[in-house]
Amino acid sequence: MPKNKYPAIKYTDRDFNSIRENLIDYAKRYYPDSFKDFNEASFGALMVDAVSYIGDMLSFYVDYHANESFLVTSNEYTNVIKHGKALGYKFNNIPSSRGFVTLFIKVPASTTGFGIDTDYVPTLSKGSSFSTTSGTSFLLIGDVNFGDPKNEIVVASTNEDSGLPTEYVIKAYGEVISGRLDYQEFKLGEFQRFRKIQLSDSNVAEIMNVSDSEGNRYYEVDFLSQNTVYISVINTGADKGTVPNLLRPLVVPRRFVLERENGKVFMQFGYGSDKDASKLGFLRPEDVTLEMHARDYISDTSFDPAKLIKSDKFGICPSKTTLRVSFRTNSQTNINAAAGSILQVQKANFSFNNSSALSNSQKSTIINSLEVNNEEPVLGDLTYPSLEEIKRRIYDTFPTQNRAVTASDYKAIVYLMPGKYGSIKRCNVLQDPDAFKRNLNLYVVSEDQNGNLATTNDVIKNNLKNWVNRYRMINDSVDILNAQIVHIGINYTIVPVLERDRFEVLKKTQDALRLRFSTIGDIGESIEISDIYRILNTVPGVSDTVDVSLVKKSGGLYSQVDFSIDNAMSFDGRYLISPPTVIFEIKYLDTDIQGTVR
16 A cells, blocks of 8 residues: 555546556555566556556546537537437438329210210329339328319320220329338237337338227327327318318327437327326416406416316326327438439329229229329438537527527528428528518528439428418518529649649548538528638648639539629639528539649
8 A cells, every 4th residue: 555645646647648657657656665567568567558448448438428418519419419309409310202293094085075074083092102213102192183173184095987085184283292101009008107109110200190999099299298289171161262271279188209219219108097088177268368357366377379288197198908000101211202203103092983883994994094203303301410510400499499580590490390391401581671571581492312402392392381380470471482502613723742642632632622512501601712722721742722713513404593603702702602592512522623733
């Protein structure tokens, strides 16, 4: 044992070498008689190295856990997502792509030959499935009525003798969403508080329906304390032609939330039992919002439209029943579809009016004549945002508090839209200078199947407008517009160090710029040419960067936006100014970045 009661221990030594040196000094000072062999091949040196090794590892894990405990210093993607969840940010790791498909069927002509035989005009039911040539599946969201007078009808074939039409082709449109349907049943036993059920598939994009053997339905909510959802009902009023569906609030004592942990998907229920169903009390608006006559108090000073049940048990948990869950999954890594790629019919569910009186062979011919195509890309899937981008979104989400007031609030709300409605790659919010009221223009852009920027289709924009309307201020009006995509290229010239391989140095500079511009900037974000100079000059082997120039790429698969590089350049030539509605992209990193050696 050391003679000194308080030995001089350096607690600041944390790495292998410093711990080892401190241990040797400690042994020389306090054990000069028993430890004299400091040869690196000795057993004593082995013990010192082993202790230093363990100390280095312990220091690493202490630093690691300290860093990962805070959002600002966390470097693990999953940990950042968990920090974001605690602050109200929901990460859409299973997005969905949405769009329209064009459907064609052949129907027989009427007995007179003029016009179609309306008895054989079918309806294609929702749930019918299609696929691309690469195997990506898509589901029809709603019924497609081929008898709609808005559909286009052309003659398909005529009688050779009379010249009268014998068949017509009907062209209709239907909305599709990526994925396929799957089912799973769970036999549940005795009541269990906060029951958690794991689904068999880890790629669940959306829960379609949950019901038990008694006929009770369970609804997905954002959080378990929310007991009200809004459902779509068919409009039977006089305006049903322009407004086919209406949103109605529905109180849901049976509910669940969907959670994702370590690649697994769970359904989380509350801790109420079936016995509590008869004890649920519904809040009365006059008790929580109005001062009643002859009363000098208000029973509750707040009213949350998402909470209309007086219960603190977070919903009824299923027990002693069989739970049937239907869900939609995305099995492909990339679920976006280019225009003209959805060509295969997997499953078609047709229904005919007065089906029993029609010819079965004729119905079979009509069903087999179905063809599908997509005139526009089906978009919505995105590559995962970078670590810094996720952190920025979390910081912006926390102060929104489920309402949109500032421009940052609107951006955070856009990125929080559930993946089942489609996803937005980038957005920007501007006040409309030509509007007399507080009209906002929300510019958005999506991503195609190759990871490049693409114009957002109308389906996603309509979903986004409905999503934003839930959170906007009552005096705000929001228009969803397309951002302009401008494709650019970079040309540069470097001077390498004399003793270095010039082609190797050139390759390193190209790799550095590709890494920098692999992350797409925001809408309205300028490009600093001085930053490109800095990146090139820091590459090992580069003596100097002689010239850097930006060029606009056009023609072929590039965007056709009218944009002048020269007019947008700053007066000192240090950066390319981006208008607030424009987003820059280097579409092909391998070919659009060209360097030369002087």
